[in-house]
Amino acid sequence: MNVLIIGVNGMFGEECTRLLSRKHSISGCDLQEKLEYDADVNYCSMDITDQKALLATIANINPEIVINCAAYTDVDGSEINRELARKVNVGGVGNILKALSGSQTKLIHISTDYVFDGSQGPYDEDQPTKAVNYYGRTKLEGEELIRKSEIPWAIVRTNVLFGNTTTQKASFVRWVIDKLQRFETISVVNDQFGNPTWTYGLAEVMERIIDLNATGLFHYAGKDYVSRFEFALKIAGVFGLDPMLIRKTTTRALNQKAPRPYKAGLTCKKAEKQLKVPFYSIIESLNKMKGNA
Numbered sequence: 324m325n326v327l328i329i330g331v332n333g334m335f336g337e338e339c340t341r342l343l344s345r346k347h348s349i350s351g352c353d354l355q356e357k358l359e360y361d362a363d364v365n366y367c368s369m370d371i372t373d374q375k376a377l378l379a380t381i382a383n384i385n386p387e388i389v390i391n392c393a394a395y396t397d398v399d400g401s402e403i404n405r406e407l408a409r410k411v412n413v414g415g416v417g418n419i420l421k422a423l424s425g426s427q428t429k430l431i432h433i434s435t436d437y438v439f440d441g442s443q444g445p446y447d448e449d450q451p452t453k454a455v456n457y458y459g460r461t462k463l464e465g466e467e468l469i470r471k472s473e474i475p476w477a478i479v480r481t482n483v484l485f486g487n488t489t490t491q492k493a494s495f496v497r498w499v500i501d502k503l504q505r506f507e508t509i510s511v512v513n514d515q516f517g518n519p520t521w522t523y524g525l526a527e528v529m530e531r532i533i534d535l536n537a538t539g540l541f542h543y544a545g546k547d548y549v550s551r552f553e554f555a556l557k558i559a560g561v562f563g564l565d566p567m568l569i570r571k572t573t574t575r576a577l578n579q580k581a582p583r584p585y586k587a588g589l590t591c592k593k594a595e596k597q598l599k600v601p602f603y604s605i606i607e608s609l610n611k612m613k614g615n616a
């Protein structure tokens with residue numbers, strides 16, 4: 324299949340490219356001038372907020388599948404740069420839909436558990452959404468545009484992504500490893516919960532959605548539901564780093580710019596049943612990541 328990956332230089336875009344290029348022909352675009360890693364990709368530089376450029380790119384590539392991994396992903400930054408977050412996460416999605424309208428090209432879009440308020444997670448696909456921060460609101464609006472559209476689509480919500488990619492723009496794991504390797508103390512919250520997700524597993528979901536021609540909303544996440552503090556301890560354990568450098572804190576004490584959902588995370592029964600994809604534990608994923616590093 325002719326697959327276009329938008330946001331191909333991002334953490335998940337890269338993982339997706341590595342897995343899907345085994346079977347599919349990959350075109351990719353992102354903001355940067357060139358592809359930032361070594362792979363067989365027909366690359367072009369493109370900003371999804373530029374409607375004209377996006378229309379021309381999609382007309383030129385004529386993809387059968389578009390996977391949208393591009394987003395403004397800085398959760399705290401989204402509180403300050405509201406206009407930009409909205410322009411990318413809502414306007415950009417709208418532009419992709421315009422470029423695909425009237426075609427049978429399927430759009431697979433990545434979304435987040437931050438569309439929920441975190442009062443009673445982990446969440447399944449049928450639970451009501453209510454974002455507590457601006458990033459979550461923009462991601463939810465992007466989802467809503469897709470759900471109203473007439474083209475074939477699949478939306479996959481995930482959370483706390485980590486992987487072994489060259490680009491680690493939004494990775495908690497990379498941050499923990501870097502700090503502990505420099506023997507720096509870190510403060511990590513023990514009251515925000517989720518199920519950290521290995522990017523490789525999420526890329527397998529993309530492959531299954533393409534193979535099965537599946538549509539609709541899916542949740543996909545790792546097997547273990549943990550606090551960020553517990554996650555950091557597991558990272559230290561697998562990478563042989565000093566756990567005593569990890570201090571427990573609370574969301575209130577950390578005072579992040581964007582409010583966070585406390586009990587976030589996802590339940591993934593639908594993906595398990597319909598897509599029959601594997602799910603990975605944190606330790607298993609981190610060990611594989613370490614082996615590949």
Ligand SMILES: NC(=O)c1ccc[n+]([C@@H]2O[C@H](COP(=O)([O-])OP(=O)(O)OC[C@H]3O[C@@H](n4cnc5c(N)ncnc54)[C@H](OP(=O)(O)O)[C@@H]3O)[C@@H](O)[C@H]2O)c1
Pocket residue numbers: 329330331332333334335336352353354355369370371372391392393394395396411415433434435436462481482483484485490491492493494
């Ligand atoms: N990381 C997580 O923990 C997590 C959790 C849940 C859901 N998600 C979702 O998963 C998807 C992939 O996330 P990720 O972690 O791979 O993010 P990432 O590493 O930040 O990658 C996103 C990519 O999109 C690019 N981009 C930003 N604005 C763009 C624009 N206007 N036009 C074209 N490209 C643009 C970014 O370029 P720049 O870096 O130059 O801005 C970056 O290369 C996103 O939809 C995100 O919301 C991520």
